[in-house]
Amino acid sequence: MRDVAVVGFAQRQMEEFDGSPTCVELLVPLFEECYEQTGWTRKDVGFWCSGSSDYLAGRSFSFVQAVDAIGVIPPVNESHVEMDLAWALYEAWLKIQTGEVDTALVYAFGKSSAGVLRRTLALQLEPYTMTPLWPDTVSLAGLQARVGLDAGAWDERAMAEVVNRSLTAAEKNEYAVRKGGSSVEELLARPLYADPLRKHDCAPVTDGAAAIVLAAGDKAREVCDRPAWISGLAHYVDPMSMGTRDLTRSPSAERAAAAAGTAGVEVAELHAPFSHQELILRRELGLGDDVAINPSGGALSGNPMFSAGGIRIGEAAKKIWSGEAGRTLGHATSGPALQQNLVCVLDAEQKGA
Amino acid sequence: MARTLSAPVTVAFDYTRSTGPVVGRFLTGLRDGVVVAGRTSDGRVVVPPPEFDPITHEALTDFVEVAATGTVSSWTWVPEPVKGQPLDHPFAFALVTLDGADTPFLHALHVTSPDEVSTGMRVQVRWRGERTGAVTDIEAFVPLADEDSASPAGGGLLEDHLVTGVVTPVELDYLYAASPEESAFYRGLAEGKILGQRCPACHKVYVPPRSACPVDGVATTEEVELSEVGTITTFCIVNVPFLGQKIKPPYVSAYVLLDGADIAILHLILDIPADEVRMGMRVKAVWKPREEWGTTIENISHFSPTGDPDADYDTYKQHL
Amino acid sequence: MAKQPAAVVGIGQTHHRAKREDVSMAGLCREAIDRALLDAGMTLDDIDAIVVGKAPDLFEGVMMPELFLAESLGAAGKPLLRVHTAGSVGGSTAIVASSLVQAGVHKRVLTVAYEKQSESNAMWALSVPVPFNMPVHAGAGGYFAPHVRSYIRRSGAPTHIGAIVAAKDRNNALRNPYAHLHNEGTTVESVLASQMLWDPIRYDETCPSSDGACALVIVDEDTAKASPNPAWIHGTVMRSEATSAAERDQVNPQASRDAAAALWKQAGITSPIDEIDAAEIYVPFSWFEPMWLESLGFADANGGGWRLTESGGTAMDGKIPVNCSGGVLSSNPIGASGMLRFGEAALQVRGAAGEHQVDGARKALGHAYGGGSQFFAMWVVGADKPTN
Known part of the structure; x- marks a missing residue:
């Protein structure tokens, strides 16, 4: 296994975000913070992976606009999980383990307040005998x-x-x-x-977004005095x-x-x-x-x-x-x-x- | 003034679920007033029956009927019921282990105060009058005052009329908000203006403006008022009707590159037979009467041909 | 650091139909999974991890359905991932599953992708109105039709090219027992006579709406030794760009071109049309065959795509047989469609494609795309273990 470390992290949390459920507006400054922490630009990121939910946003393909926040010309090596940021990080860690890339930036976002969160989450249950209740x-x-x-x-x-x-x-x-x-x-x-x-x-019902930067070996040591090795x-x-x-x-x-x-x-x-x-x-x-x-x-x-x-x-x-x-x-x-x-x-x- | 515009959206559909044999068997039982459990390979009697055995992973085939009476193994108070829950006043959700079953089943328990519930209390199913083969055929559990008053077991399953499907309405209410950049665009429309913004990095003019220029990843900033005249880059004639459609087909949905913009907007073309619409055609916004305006692009009813000569292909080919 | 070798040793799919009213979502997935496991000579107990893919949750009205499916899919007590990259998801999911093996984390990974579109209505799910916007959106067909028109204008293609593709794929589907559409007697003329839905796209040039699933078993080199015919993974790639950007090429997107270039490089391929023996390309609307042929480098980008199609070069006996399975035009359980392309490519190099087998296929392409032609996932599989 390659040694991979967490070398960047940025977050926003708020009770009610009044912007678009695409959360692009929240992601742009998060990525900037990650670039500041690492001294990188987006071109130094080998792989991107995000986590979000269509049902939280209330529409299909709610994640597709989020890639705008990266600036995706030239196009990027990117994936998305309908899961929490931690699993997006897992997919990125895997990608680094394959040797295909050395660095990754993972992010996630969600506007929980767009609907009634505790009710929306009932759709996460077994649909035949649970959700109808x-x-x-x-x-x-x-x-x-x-x-x-x-x-x-x-x-x-x-x-x-x-x-x-x-x-x-x-x-x-x-x-x-x-x-x-x-x-x-x-x-x-x-x-x-x-x-x-x-x-x-x-x-509490919370809106927000977060981003984490991963890097392997020397790439991690270059940008961080004390990398957090996974x-x-x-x-x-x-x-x-x-x-x-x-x-x-x-x-x-x-x-x-x-x-x-x-x-x-x-x-x-x-x-x-x-x-x-x-x-x-x-x-x-x-x-x-x-x-x-x-x-x-x-x-x-x-x-x-x-x-x-x-x-x-x-x-x-x-x-x-x-x-x-x-x-x-x-x-x-x-x-x-x-x-x-x-x-x-x-x-x-x-x-x- | 609020920073952003927002409006309610309801996402609603009556989902038509096919149940497969196991869930179908359970729902058939409910329709017929019987609770059907499954016996898993470890000998446990489970309600509702799992579709596949947790150990052997084989499809479950061993069904047993259990009683409509049982014991509360856990409960929680629901002080503020949400839409769609079995009861519209405060109630309890309970895990109830039905007599004859080894594992509990989740449903509502109809009581009026948490003081009326306790773990270990005896309850029974209250069946709905008209049953269709859905988990809501059980209205709720109710306290069982004495065992003799338990409602009798049902008459058994009508095997030749097994439930194979169930309709599940899903209706979710959201408050949709536009981004601040989009909000500026929609507010401009309310004043009869089409406002774009320029990306500070690549200087392209985006309409509507964006929280991030998709090329550079920075918000568009400098406001640019755009012409209401533009060029159709490409289009499609929509002949197909579909659920939720707002405009009656056939209609022409076209990308219109407004003069001064670097990206086309999608809008409706009218005042010309659909089969005469062309790539390169020059069109102009036709606004609805001012008293109908709101903060929406629907203030522009449609685009209409200007009658000017078509734009040369070379002037818009990079926008395809 | 090199990737660990990985191979597909089990492939399963459902009989795709407009409505699979005989099964639940779990039952649908298990039909594909059980076939893939049988093919691989394994049981669920042999599997280390499971990767699930499907398109928008609104299609079935279940948020993150992999959670309720976990036990039925045999995932309880195991790692479970859920991928969602729009229409390319079936391909991306297979790639994530491969990376679990290529990273050396697991040895035997099961991946399944599905869609049960009959639980709702895809046009509805894709066209929920956005406040303040113009409600001109009309599903995927309405989205892609203008870009097809752009391709026709740009390439000078004759207007019957789309019909050639549709007739070919529908006839190919007659040799695939799992295909949703088995429309006997489809001809270029019959396609041209079908109703114009989203002009310039006709009814017979569009994909159906299907219930279906596909599953793959992907294993490491040691495990693959037990298989008589593993399909080795020679290259995988994913690329994304924006839905809309100033002057974005929506006919031949840069992400597609970049992805293809990276894929051929990884797989050591210098002339795709000479070195690829069969291609399963994501063609939900017939015109996308010539469009992707150009973007992928099978033909020049100045109309080489439609010329190749018109010449019969993409037929079963052509220079580059495309969608011998009948493709997305004959079966489209959206979330699974990409994995079907990846799986059908693997069937070809395993010599296991039955009546739609291309004789002697050694290398094949699996391709998927999604969103507004912005997400791309592709792989090359081969009968031989890669040497690079």
Whole structure:
């Protein structure tokens, strides 16, 4: 395997983006930031890959205009996944592994506020016996949370602790759309919303976009003092059915963590759009109490659809670049109740081919 | 003034789903008042039956009927139902393990307060009066006060009338916003002007203006008011009617390169028989009456021939 | 660093029809998958990862359907990717699946692409009105017809060339049991007599709307040894450009020309028309055959395409047989159409194309494009392991 590193990262998160769902307007400055970080122009990028969703935008081929933001004359080597940025990064990492290219810029965007997000996501479910009931995202998460509460796998205090820590950490994140910790007691005193969930247990509806730059070997060292080397990258999926899964667990997350190798991780950015899901992930990823979780505030402070998973990898990379940590982890999830999971482990030390 | 223009869009279609044999069997059961489960190779009785066995990956063929009564294994409160959900007032979604099944099934539970729900409570199916073979044939689960009051099991499946399809209406409401550059263009139209913008890098004039020049990846900036006269570069005569079509066919949809622009816009050509429209033909915008104007390109009703000689092919061939 | 060798050892497709009312989406995909696995002598348990491709989610009204399909496709507990690059997606998906092997990450990858267009209406899904815009859009035919007109003007092509392509592909389809259209007795005259839909495109010059799926099993060199006839991947390429840009060539887009040049270079091909034995080119409207022949370098870009077509050079027994399967003009499950081109190319070099086999085919092209002629995916497969 080639040594590939994260060497650039830019993001935007907002409660309501008032521009076009093509998000071209958001992408142009993100790419500029990536060029500033690397000293590159678009011509230095060997491969491009984006992630987005037609249903989020409300129209077919919603991604085709996004390539305008690149400036695509001459044409580019480019692909698109109907998935989160983290999987676009995976495809780009693959492309670099084949040896075809040495560099890649991946991006994703989504205007969650264009529709009613929790309702739109009901279209992600099994279409014959689930979608016709329009089970919204919050309800599905509530069912999962209750299973764990009833089984004693977690309690509402543990959920509130996740929220308090996330919103406190988010105070230092300029991109966070929800921030401000208080205390576990104060959070628990707030009313239940979708019993057993309180509003703060659920990620805020967030618009946004993000971009990540990858480079192999010397290309990475040329543009970054402390490249965040990808030492493990893996993703798996579980069945969708809410009935046949043990909702207190996430086998795909466990498997991804085992394949990526999470030992020695100091900082983990977990994509947990609901507070109890962080508790599941910490267990499945084998993260002990000594691991700093979501110093960015995580998805509970901002969850731009189709970027939020990749943003976790970007945030994890920043901790390597700054020298704050030697090994970090970024995680992304997709589908209802943690159905699909990706784990990316980043290292300050190059593994060596 | 808002930075951008926005307008509602509804994306709606009644999807016609073919179910295949397994989902069809389940929906047939619902139509006939019976809940059909599948027995998977590990011996579990699963509702709804999975189409393929999770272990052997073979198509599922072992069906069993389970009761219409069961036990809540998890639930969540729905304080603000969204459009299309089984009940239009606050209710619970529940995972219910039906008697005879090993795994729970997701549906609505009709109660009026979260205080009326608990894990482990007994519930039963409330069937819809007229059933068609859809998951909504179950209106909702309702609390089962005492076991003797459980509604009797259905009369069995009408095997020779299996459900093979189901219609699923999908209607989503969006608020569509134009980009700031496009918004400037549409606002110009509301004043009877066609506004383009020039790319600061390649100096090409884009109409409508763009958040990114597709060649250079930077927003177009310098405003350029364009002529309402232009040249048809190429076109198509639309003879085919289709669902959702706004203009009655036949009509000519043409790329019109306005004088002063470097990119053509797509519009309608009228006032000439369709088979006389030509590449290179000079055309002029025909505006609707001013009182009908809004912030839309539909302010221009269509383009009409000017009667001037056709443009020379060499003047527009690089725009094809 | 060189790519790891990769080969196609299993190919499966459904019987494509206007409405496959006998199967669900999962059933449709499994029909193709099970045939591909049987061909490869494998079961789902042998597969390391699965890559799913399809075109817009609005077609079936399911957002990211690979999630609900995961268990039925045997993907539970495995890596699952979902590619969407518009009409080129079937090709791009096969390329992403290949890269999993070429990168040395996996040894046995299953890829499936599908579309179940009968669940909705493609014209509707592609023409949802955008506020403030002129509602003149009329589906894919309405989009491409003006560019066909431009080609005719630019190349001086006689107006019956499109009909020659349509008659050829429809007759080729009679030799393909999986093809959607089996229109006996299609002639140039009958095509010319069919209704003008999107002038200059006639009814018989357009692709049908199909339900269908295609699946491929792509493996590493060691695994390929067990196959009697692997189709080795000699080159893969993807290129994209903008839908609309000032002075963009929409007849012969630069992304297409660039992609072809890169592909031939990778595959070590200097004269495509002499070295490629069969081509499966994405031709949803008949005129795109001569257009792509020129863009791909099978003919000169000054009307060489239509001359090659007119001369019979693209027929089954021609110099460069194009779309022996009947092509997109005979079966068009949109998301799968590109993978069908890639798979049919592989069938040719494996000598497994049945009645539409080109005798002795050793190298073949699979081609797909999408969006507004802006996304391109292509591969070259060969009967011999590549030496480069």
